Amino acid sequence: MIIIGEKINGAIPSVAKAIADKDEAFIKELAKSQSEAGAAYIDVCASVDSAIELETMKWLIDLVQDVTDTPIAIDSPDAQVCAKAIEFCNKPGLVNSVSMEGNKIDLVFPIIAESKWECIALLCDDxxxxxxxxxxxxxFAAIMEKAKAFNIDPSRLHIDPLVEMLCTAEDGINTVLEVMREVKRQYPTxxxxxxxxxISFNxxxxxxxxxxxxxxxxGAGMDSAIINPLHKHMMGLIYATEALKGNDEYCxxxxxxYREGLYGPVK
Structure with a gap:
């Protein structure tokens, strides 16, 4: 499972306060702890006014890179911010995200096409x-046509089928699971x-x-998740599920x- 650490997000009150106060130590500790807990990417989302978003992203990215080599996941609803923030990163990471809304893909895909950057793509449009x-x-089919046009291999894409609140869903998560299975059937890599x-809001x-x-x-094919890697019970379930699926030779x-304390001992 590819873990995308979600804790550096200005939508979280404690992080918003740290950004406002320029609390470098707080941000660095979040980055370091998530990396040590097994995150493959450190998501960085400023969630500030658009006028200062790019400069805030640079400040956050610099702090993360001061304490860990774990790649950055650039997280912004503004594709232009994502495209520009790539320049602040020391190594290829993950763009979070594009979709078929407006010109988002056309802004981001050309920039990452000739690199090793990966990209999350949401299954929504205008x-x-x-x-x-x-x-x-x-x-999804439209996104893959764009990927083909820019010669971006499917293995560099992370498809988000758009998980909505369970309490407002008519069929639980059946629709999302069906989409996951079909996406993996069409493009196994x-x-x-x-x-x-x-899923659990409200x-x-x-x-x-x-x-x-x-x-x-x-079980339906998800192999990448935006979660808090500091939640040891969640990490334990991930490791256990990978083993049960046969993706962990001899466990x-x-x-x-367990020995490294990433999820245990769990009481």
Missing amino acids: TGIPQTGEKRLEV IHVTGGASN LPARKFVNQAFLVLSM MEYIGG
């Missing part, structure tokens, strides 16, 4: 979030990703819903993760 799996797969915590005891969602999604990763 009409918003499709309500059916069939419509989401139509958006592509990645499937998503924000695990999105529900009590959210951790149980998040963890159940992640296990079911991994060596599971055993190694």
Whole structure:
């Protein structure tokens, strides 16, 4: 599982305060701890006014790179910010994200085409979030046409089928799971990703819903997730599910993760 550490996000009150106060130590500790917990990417999302977003992104990225070599996931709804922030990174990372909305793909894909950068692509377009799996797969087909045009290999894409709140879903997560399976069927080397915590908004005891969602999604092909790697129970479930799926020969990763304290001992 490719873990995208979600903790450096200005939408989180404690992080918003750290950004406002220019608390470098706080941001560095979040980066360092997530890297040590097994994150493959450190997501960096400023969530500030657009007038200062790019300079804030540079400040955050510089702080992260001061304490870890873990690649950056540049996170912004503004494709121009994503494209420009690539210049601040010491090594290829992950763009979070593009979609078929407006010209987002046309801004980002040409820049990453000749590099080793990877990219999250959301299955939405100018009409918003499709309500059916069939419509989401139509958006997926359009994204893959763009990827082909720019000669971007499917293995460099992380497809987000758009996880919505469980409490407003008519069929639970069945639509999302169907989309995941079909995406992986069409392109076995592509990645499937998503924000695990999105599913549990407005529900009590959210951790149980998040963890159940992640296990079911991994069974449907999810191999990339935007989560908090400091949640040891969640990390334990990931290691265990990988072993149960046969992706961990002789359970060596599971055993190694336990010995390193990435998720245990769990009481």
